[in-house]
Amino acid sequence: MFKPTTIKDIAKALNLSTSTVSRALRGGYEISEETKKIVLEYAEKVNFKRNPIALSLKERRSYSIGVIVCEVANQFFSQAIDGIESVAYSKGYHVIISQTHDSYEREVINVEHLANRSVDGLLVSLSAETKDYSHLEKLHDQGLPIVFFDRILNSMNTHKVSSNNFKGAFEATEFLISKGCKRIAHLANASQLSITAERQKGYEEALRQHHIPIDKELIKYCKHGGRDQIEVEIAVREFLSHDNPPDAIFVASDRLSTGCLSTMKKYATHHHDILVAGFSNSELVELLNPSLSYIRQPAFEMGEKAAEMLISIIESKYPIEEFESIMLDTTLHPNGA
Amino acid sequence: MFKPTTIKDIAKALNLSTSTVSRALRGGYEISEETKKIVLEYAEKVNFKRNPIALSLKERRSYSIGVIVCEVANQFFSQAIDGIESVAYSKGYHVIISQTHDSYEREVINVEHLANRSVDGLLVSLSAETKDYSHLEKLHDQGLPIVFFDRILNSMNTHKVSSNNFKGAFEATEFLISKGCKRIAHLANASQLSITAERQKGYEEALRQHHIPIDKELIKYCKHGGRDQIEVEIAVREFLSHDNPPDAIFVASDRLSTGCLSTMKKYATHHHDILVAGFSNSELVELLNPSLSYIRQPAFEMGEKAAEMLISIIESKYPIEEFESIMLDTTLHPNGA
DNA sequence: AACAATTACGGCATCGATGCCGGCATCGAT
DNA sequence: ATCGATGCCGGCATCGATGCCGTAATTGTT
Incomplete structure (x- = not known):
C-alpha cells in the first residue's frame, strides 16, 4: 500500500512532539536552530511531503481552482486553460479541469463535484444547453467565488471576462x-x-x-x-x-x-x-x-485574466462588492478568394 | 465565507449524536426507521453533502485518478481523456488532468503534485523530454498504482496500453x-x-x-x-x-x-x-x-482500457503480480493524389 | 538570592466523517 | 422475578497538520 511519511513518523523517529516537528518545518520560530536542522535534514532524508488533504480539511481551502468548460479538444478552451494554468501555478494554485460536453446534466454534476471537493473557486464557461442556473447561483449565494469567461451569465453579480x-x-x-x-x-x-x-x-x-x-x-x-x-x-x-x-x-x-x-x-x-x-x-x-x-479570440489572455480575478476574490479579506467585466479585442484574419 | 452543512450541524439540530446521523445517512443498520427518516429528510432540506476531503483523510483514498499527458489540445489525448472519463465516472472516480507540455520539469512537478493530493492512481503518457524516470519509479515502488498509455515506459512492471x-x-x-x-x-x-x-x-x-x-x-x-x-x-x-x-x-x-x-x-x-x-x-x-x-489510433478505446486497468489495480485486494500489455489496432486513411 | 522574563518544547483540541465499543432500555424466556 | 438478548444510540479515537496554551528550564535583573 501507498503510505507516505507523516509528521508523526518524524516525531517518533526523532523523539520529539508533532508540534515541534511541524513548527520546525514551517515557521520555525520558537524552535532552536539545532532542532530545526535535525528535523529538516531528517525530513529531507525520508522524502517527507505534507499531506494537502489534511491541510484542506483544517484550513477549509485546497489551493485548487475548478474550471468548467464544454470540451478541452476545442482549441479556444485549451488555450484558455493554458492561460489559467500559467497564472494559477505561479500563485500556488492547482487547476482541476472538468468537461461538460455542452450537456446541462454534466455541468450540474461537475459543478457540484468540484464544489464538494473544496475547490476554492470556480472558473465557468457555460454549457450550450444550460438554461437553468440555480446550481451555480446556490453556490454563489453560499459564498463560493465564481468567475465567468467567454460564455458568461449576465444575471450573476461577479467578475466576468469575455471578448468583444x-x-x-x-x-x-x-x-x-x-x-x-x-x-x-x-x-x-x-x-x-x-x-x-x-x-x-x-x-x-x-x-x-x-x-x-x-x-x-x-x-x-x-x-x-x-x-x-x-x-x-x-x-x-x-x-x-x-x-x-x-x-x-x-x-x-x-x-x-x-x-x-x-x-x-x-x-x-x-x-x-x-x-x-x-x-x-x-x-x-x-x-x-x-x-x-x-x-x-485572445484565449490565453482571457484565461489569465479570469484566473487573476478569481484568485483575487479568493484571497480577498473582505467580501467583494464591486465586480468587473473585462472585454478583450478579437482579431480578424481574412482568407481565401 | 463558504461553509457547507456538516454532519455535526445536523446532529445538533436534531439533538442526536454525530454517529447516529452518520449511520442514518449511510448504512442505516442499527438505526430505527423513524430516526432514519427524520435525518434523511432534514439532510435533504439543508442540502447536506458529505465532505470528501474528510473522507479522503480518513480512508486514505480520494476516488480520483490523475492523468498526465503532454497537452489536451492534442486531439489524440483529448479523445483518450474522454475515454478515461467515461470509465472513471461510471465507477465513481473523478479525473484530474495535468499537462506537461512535453517538458520534463513540468512532468516531475505535476506527478508529485498529484501523488501528494492523494490520487488513488496515475495514468501516464510520458513527456517527450523525459529520460529520467525516477520520479515515477519512486512512487511505483511506494505502491502507487500506475498505468501507462501511448507513450509507455517498458522498463516499469505495470499495465500498459498502446496502439500497434x-x-x-x-x-x-x-x-x-x-x-x-x-x-x-x-x-x-x-x-x-x-x-x-x-x-x-x-x-x-x-x-x-x-x-x-x-x-x-x-x-x-x-x-x-x-x-x-x-x-x-x-x-x-x-x-x-x-x-x-x-x-x-x-x-x-x-x-x-x-x-x-x-x-x-x-x-x-x-x-x-x-x-x-x-x-x-x-x-x-x-x-x-x-x-x-x-x-x-483508437484513442477513446485506449483511454477506456487504461482507466479500467488502473481501477482494477486500485480496487484489487491483493498486490498484482501479473501485468498486462494491451495493443490496439490503428487504421489507415489514404488521401490525396 | 529571589523573582521575572525568555527560550524551547509538549499536550491537546480542531477540521468532518466513520466505526468500534459500551451502555441503557425494553422485551421475551425460563 | 431474574437473566440474556436484542434494538438503538452516544462516546471516543482516528486520519495529518496546525496553533494555542501550558510549562519546564535557563537566563537576566536588582
Whole structure:
C-alpha cells in the first residue's frame, strides 16, 4: 500500500512532539536552530511531503481552482486553460479541469463535484444547453467565488471576462460584405448563450449599416453547440438547399466553423462560391480547404485574466462588492478568394 | 465565507449524536426507521453533502485518478481523456488532468503534485523530454498504482496500453511506396519515446521489404515533440533543401503532422509533389490542404482500457503480480493524389 | 538570592466523517 | 422475578497538520 511519511513518523523517529516537528518545518520560530536542522535534514532524508488533504480539511481551502468548460479538444478552451494554468501555478494554485460536453446534466454534476471537493473557486464557461442556473447561483449565494469567461451569465453579480463578440462579428460580416456578398447566412450557437446574442447583434448591425435586409431564414441555431455533427449538417444543408441560397456564411463558433466546412465539402458541389467567416482559435485554420476567414479570440489572455480575478476574490479579506467585466479585442484574419 | 452543512450541524439540530446521523445517512443498520427518516429528510432540506476531503483523510483514498499527458489540445489525448472519463465516472472516480507540455520539469512537478493530493492512481503518457524516470519509479515502488498509455515506459512492471505503432507505421509507409514514392523521409518524435522507436521500426521494415535503402539523412527527430513550431520547421526545411529531396514524408505524430504541412505550405513551392502520411487523430484532417493520409489510433478505446486497468489495480485486494500489455489496432486513411 | 522574563518544547483540541465499543432500555424466556 | 438478548444510540479515537496554551528550564535583573 501507498503510505507516505507523516509528521508523526518524524516525531517518533526523532523523539520529539508533532508540534515541534511541524513548527520546525514551517515557521520555525520558537524552535532552536539545532532542532530545526535535525528535523529538516531528517525530513529531507525520508522524502517527507505534507499531506494537502489534511491541510484542506483544517484550513477549509485546497489551493485548487475548478474550471468548467464544454470540451478541452476545442482549441479556444485549451488555450484558455493554458492561460489559467500559467497564472494559477505561479500563485500556488492547482487547476482541476472538468468537461461538460455542452450537456446541462454534466455541468450540474461537475459543478457540484468540484464544489464538494473544496475547490476554492470556480472558473465557468457555460454549457450550450444550460438554461437553468440555480446550481451555480446556490453556490454563489453560499459564498463560493465564481468567475465567468467567454460564455458568461449576465444575471450573476461577479467578475466576468469575455471578448468583444459584437465587434468581432461586426467586422467579420463587414468583411464578407466588402467581398461583394449580398446574402450572408448566420450559423449560430445555442440561443441562450451570451456569446450567441452578442455575435448575432454584431452580424445584424453590419447588415443594417450596409442596407442589407435581415432574413430570419438565414439564421440558424445549434442548440447543443454542435455537439453532434449532424446538428450542424442539417443547418448547413438547409442553407445550401434554400431557393435563394446564401453567398456567404458567418459562423459563430469554432466547432461550428469546422463542422460547416466539412458539410460544405461533403455536399456543396460549388462550395468555392460561398465565402465562410467564423470564430475559430484552431491552429490549423490556415491549412483548411475550403478556406476560412476567421475571428480569433485572445484565449490565453482571457484565461489569465479570469484566473487573476478569481484568485483575487479568493484571497480577498473582505467580501467583494464591486465586480468587473473585462472585454478583450478579437482579431480578424481574412482568407481565401 | 463558504461553509457547507456538516454532519455535526445536523446532529445538533436534531439533538442526536454525530454517529447516529452518520449511520442514518449511510448504512442505516442499527438505526430505527423513524430516526432514519427524520435525518434523511432534514439532510435533504439543508442540502447536506458529505465532505470528501474528510473522507479522503480518513480512508486514505480520494476516488480520483490523475492523468498526465503532454497537452489536451492534442486531439489524440483529448479523445483518450474522454475515454478515461467515461470509465472513471461510471465507477465513481473523478479525473484530474495535468499537462506537461512535453517538458520534463513540468512532468516531475505535476506527478508529485498529484501523488501528494492523494490520487488513488496515475495514468501516464510520458513527456517527450523525459529520460529520467525516477520520479515515477519512486512512487511505483511506494505502491502507487500506475498505468501507462501511448507513450509507455517498458522498463516499469505495470499495465500498459498502446496502439500497434509498428503496424501503423508499416502500413503508412507501404501506402506511400504503393503510390510510387521512392525516397521517403521520416519526421520522428523524441528518440527516447517508446512510440518513436516502434514507428521507426515499422517505417524501416516497410522500406526493407520493398528494397528501398534506408537513408539516415532522411530521418529527423524532434526532441521536444514539436512543442515549438520552429523545431518542426527546421527539420522539414532540411528535408526540402536536400540535394536529393524526398518525394514523401512519413510523420510520427499529430502535432508533427500538422507542423509539417504548415511548413510545406509556407516554404515549398511545389509541395503537391510531396506526399505526406502521418499519425493524426485530428477531426479536421479531411479538410487539410496539402492533404494528409493519416493513421488513426483508437484513442477513446485506449483511454477506456487504461482507466479500467488502473481501477482494477486500485480496487484489487491483493498486490498484482501479473501485468498486462494491451495493443490496439490503428487504421489507415489514404488521401490525396 | 529571589523573582521575572525568555527560550524551547509538549499536550491537546480542531477540521468532518466513520466505526468500534459500551451502555441503557425494553422485551421475551425460563 | 431474574437473566440474556436484542434494538438503538452516544462516546471516543482516528486520519495529518496546525496553533494555542501550558510549562519546564535557563537566563537576566536588582
